[in-house]
Amino acid sequence: MDAQSRIKQLRYQIADHEAKLATLKEQLLGLESEVSRKSLAKTAITITPEYTGSRIWPLHADEYTRYGRQMILPGVGLPGQLRLRAARILIVGIGGLGCPAAMYLAGAGIGALGMADGDVVELSNLHRQVLHSSEKVGLKKIDSAVMALKSINPDPKYITYPEHLDPVTALDIFPSYDLILDCTDTPQTRYLISDVAVLCGKPFISASALKTDGQLMILNHPPTPHLQQRNGVSSGPCYRCVFPRPPPADSVVSCGEGGILGPVVGIMGVLMALEAIKLIYSGSIKLENGGSLPSLLQASDSQSSLKHSMTMLTASGSGLSTFRSIRLKGKRTDCIACSFNATIDAKYLRSGSLDYAVFCGAAIPVSVLGKEERIGVEELSKHMQDSKHNSIPSLPNLNGHVLSSDHLAPSSPGRPPIIVDVRDEAQFSICSLPRSINIPWNVLQSYKNTHDDTDALLELKSQLKRGNYANVYTICRLGNDSQLAVRKLEQLNLGGQLSIKDVSGGFKAWKQNVDKDWPDY
Amino acid sequence: MSLKPPPGFFTILYFAGAKDYTHKEKELLEAPLEVNKLLDVLEKKYNGIGEKILSSCLLTVNLGYVDTTEETLIREGDEVAIIPPVSSG
Ligand SMILES: [Zn+2]
Numbered sequence: 001m002d003a004q005s006r007i008k009q010l011r012y013q014i015a016d017h018e019a020k021l022a023t024l025k026e027q028l029l030g031l032e033s034e035v036s037r038k039s040l041a042k043t044a045i046t047i048t049p050e051y052t053g054s055r056i057w058p059l060h061a062d063e064y065t066r067y068g069r070q071m072i073l074p075g076v077g078l079p080g081q082l083r084l085r086a087a088r089i090l091i092v093g094i095g096g097l098g099c100p101a102a103m104y105l106a107g108a109g110i111g112a113l114g115m116a117d118g119d120v121v122e123l124s125n126l127h128r129q130v131l132h133s134s135e136k137v138g139l140k141k142i143d144s145a146v147m148a149l150k151s152i153n154p155d156p157k158y159i160t161y162p163e164h165l166d167p168v169t170a171l172d173i174f175p176s177y178d179l180i181l182d183c184t185d186t187p188q189t190r191y192l193i194s195d196v197a198v199l200c201g202k203p204f205i206s207a208s209a210l211k212t213d214g215q216l217m218i219l220n221h222p223p224t225p226h227l228q229q230r231n232g233v234s235s236g237p238c239y240r241c242v243f244p245r246p247p248p249a250d251s252v253v254s255c256g257e258g259g260i261l262g263p264v265v266g267i268m269g270v271l272m273a274l275e276a277i278k279l280i281y282s283g284s285i286k287l288e289n290g291g292s293l294p295s296l297l298q299a300s301d302s303q304s305s306l307k308h309s310m311t312m313l314t315a316s317g318s319g320l321s322t323f324r325s326i327r328l329k330g331k332r333t334d335c336i337a338c339s340f341n342a343t344i345d346a347k348y349l350r351s352g353s354l355d356y357a358v359f360c361g362a363a364i365p366v367s368v369l370g371k372e373e374r375i376g377v378e379e380l381s382k383h384m385q386d387s388k389h390n391s392i393p394s395l396p397n398l399n400g401h402v403l404s405s406d407h408l409a410p411s412s413p414g415r416p417p418i419i420v421d422v423r424d425e426a427q428f429s430i431c432s433l434p435r436s437i438n439i440p441w442n443v444l445q446s447y448k449n450t451h452d453d454t455d456a457l458l459e460l461k462s463q464l465k466r467g468n469y470a471n472v473y474t475i476c477r478l479g480n481d482s483q484l485a486v487r488k489l490e491q492l493n494l495g496g497q498l499s500i501k502d503v504s505g506g507f508k509a510w511k512q513n514v515d516k517d518w519p520d521y
Numbered sequence: 522m523s524l525k526p527p528p529g530f531f532t533i534l535y536f537a538g539a540k541d542y543t544h545k546e547k548e549l550l551e552a553p554l555e556v557n558k559l560l561d562v563l564e565k566k567y568n569g570i571g572e573k574i575l576s577s578c579l580l581t582v583n584l585g586y587v588d589t590t591e592e593t594l595i596r597e598g599d600e601v602a603i604i605p606p607v608s609s610g
Contacts, residue, residue, distance in 0.1 A: 190608055207610065210609045215604075242579060245576055247538070247574075247608070253538070258609070260609070265610060314536060319546070326585070442544070446544075
């Protein structure tokens, strides 16, 4: 064996022994503090052991200072801090939820923080993903996170998994953690994490946020026992118990599509850290490395924390900000993941027989129009150029939000198109084409007839009436809603004599192929 | 917040996707009403809401969750909530 490989081997062996040593030390501390607690309980007054001149303190001197403010809380104390230090938490997803959760967990002195994420930091993440900063754009999120977390607190062990979770990796990773935080962003991963957490007997906290709304649940707590013993044992519901049917794929909205306010997702992430810290110091979850670390809280307190945990917390940040606690029922007796009648097991998951993408249904790109009903962005651009100098007497704007500004001087021939932009008002306000009319798809969709006139609809009708236009074009952000809008306009007979066409690929294609300066929001 | 609805009505709250679908945060509906009839009432008001939202949502009456197939009676003054799963984060 050459020197290099010998060095490598020795390093591995040292690391291995150090890990074993750490576990032994933790077990020793656990037993010591249990013994001292028992003796305290016997005497019922606080008696410190005789001072012998060489006391070994369970925490490092700095740790008393660093964690003092939380340790002096009733219910935490030294036992609580030792439990936090023995705990191993896995955070799946280091985005809007995972960042604040990881910061507070690192700050609290959790022993080991595992983090799984395959993404790279993007500029559009930074308004809410508070661990990442401008100079980290392009770095892997987990690398960026570890850098920032180490500067908050170098004590915890940070373990990184630079990949998106699949059933096999999840089944391999979960067993070495005490608690899982689901900070992911798709229905698929939410069901996957729930199923694997149930199989591995791990409680998990599931939170989510979109626009101005958030949800949080503590699930599989206490964990579901192995299949044979499931009947009659009281354990908490899983994600499938609460949401047995995934939402239809075409109604699932991501933060990229629906938007998200930073503080809303931040609050949810911070609440996840809060619930995790409480679960651990209170002794209401089992720690793999905890030996028999006690907690200052009595068993009855853990029981009440159990009742408390059977709720969903919803946060609504629109209008008057409100939180609601919704009582969850226990498990479903027919749950396919966690009931006595469960059909999902580890072998089944490892074989790949459960395809989460299929279960949740893939969002099929909308394709309802024939070729003759669509035009490309280049064609739209050309049409607009050719008719640029045409004399359409510009009507006074009915209201600034509805009609895009018009700077074009009337002169030469070529009939311009009527452009109906079906993005919502907020997106329209960010950028729009000259003279385009904004009729958001969700508004257009709800029209039963054209009698409920809005300003935008009146403008469309008046342009149609004037008769010097060629074609009606619908456009949206990606080119899905605009296709549906073509059908709806036809149905409402809002094209008059003109043909209604969809601009395929929407503004995404417009930016790519026509206008490089178009805002990338 | 917990303004009592007028006699003969209950309050229904729409969360997340349900809020987007109905363009409302809440409204009043006529009580009493069986939970399993609620879906019909909403489908009539909001075409397509059954499949798009209600099929996968959590339904609660007075902050406790109920199954949509249950024969629970919603009474006047009750607070019903439609809570679709939010999956992003
Ligand atoms: Zn379940």
